[in-house]
Amino acid sequence: MDKGRRICMGMAWQSGTQRIGCSQAQKRRYSPGVQRVFPYISAMVNNGSLSYDHERDGRPTELGGCTAIVRNLHYDTFLVIRYVKRHLTIMMDIDGKHEWRDCIEVPGVRLPRGYYFGTSSITGDLSDNHDVISLKLFELTVERTPEEEKMHRDVFLPSVDNMKLPEMTTPLPPLSGLALFLIVFFSLVFSVFAIVIGIILYNKWQEQSRKRFY
Numbered sequence: 001m002d003k004g005r006r007i008c009m010g011m012a013w014q015s016g017t018q019r020i021g022c023s024q025a026q027k028r029r030y031s032p033g034v035q036r037v038f039p040y041i042s043a044m045v046n047n048g049s050l051s052y053d054h055e056r057d058g059r060p061t062e063l064g065g066c067t068a069i070v071r072n073l074h075y076d077t078f079l080v081i082r083y084v085k086r087h088l089t090i091m092m093d094i095d096g097k098h099e100w101r102d103c104i105e106v107p108g109v110r111l112p113r114g115y116y117f118g119t120s121s122i123t124g125d126l127s128d129n130h131d132v133i134s135l136k137l138f139e140l141t142v143e144r145t146p147e148e149e150k151m152h153r154d155v156f157l158p159s160v161d162n163m164k165l166p167e168m169t170t171p172l173p174p175l176s177g178l179a180l181f182l183i184v185f186f187s188l189v190f191s192v193f194a195i196v197i198g199i200i201l202y203n204k205w206q207e208q209s210r211k212r213f214y
Contacts, residue, residue, distance in 0.1 A: 037067040041079070043090060043104050045111075047157045063088075063160065064104040070094050076133065084140055085148070086110055086161075108161025113153075 042058050042065035044050070050061050070077050078093040080100065090104040119132055144152065 037069075039068050039070055041066055041068050041090065041092070041103055043088065043106065045109060045158045045160050045163075047159060063106045063109075063163075066092075066103040068092055068094055068103070070130070082140075083109070083111060084142055085144075106160065108163075110155045110159045110161070112155045112158065 036057070040057070043063045044052070044058060044061040045063060046061070052058050053060050068077075068079075073094070073096070075096040080091045080093075082089045082091075086107065086109050088104070088106045088109040089102075091100040092103050093100055095101075117135065117137065119135070
């Protein structure tokens with residue numbers, strides 16, 4: 001899930017951009033010195049302040065993961081991503097038995113509304129050829145209390161409970177014409193007032209200086 005544009009051709013989420021949302025990566029390259037069996041599925045949540053670490057296969061920002069042996073299979077493989085009541089679950093069917101296996105389960109994931117789904121790819125040390133046959137999206141009907149509904153609406157940036165993400169620095173909005181006029185106006189008034197006070201104090205000082213000589 002990403003906050004960006006609906007269509008963003010030619011841009012991989014694993015590139016230098018700092019995406020905002022929940023990402024699921026399927027890594028297929030071997031990293032020297034890493035005790036991990038590839039291909040590997042991992043998940044991360046980003047509020048726009050994090051970058052995917054290619055050298056360490058995303059471990060610093062990883063919420064969880066599992067190995068998925070999907071190379072050179074003669075049948076279709078499936079992956080399901082489910083998000084219900086701030087609970088993120090990822091399961092896979094890669095054995096050709098039509099049975100789901102647990103991969104990732106993370107509670108306390110807060111995702112805002114209005115994001116988009118997308119797929120992208122990037123090659124590492126090894127190059128594979130995989131086809132995404134289809135994406136099926138379902139909206140789950142979930143009963144919520146008024147408090148839960150309000151908490152769900154009040155989520156504006158992706159986050160995970162008990163996991164502090166760096167604050168995203170947002171540029172200050174530009175000043176409107178009225179605000180700029182008021183700033184200039186009051187600055188001039190303050191300057192004139194300061195000049196008048198300075199002149200009055202200077203005249204009083206001169207008068208006191210003259211009295212000393214008479």
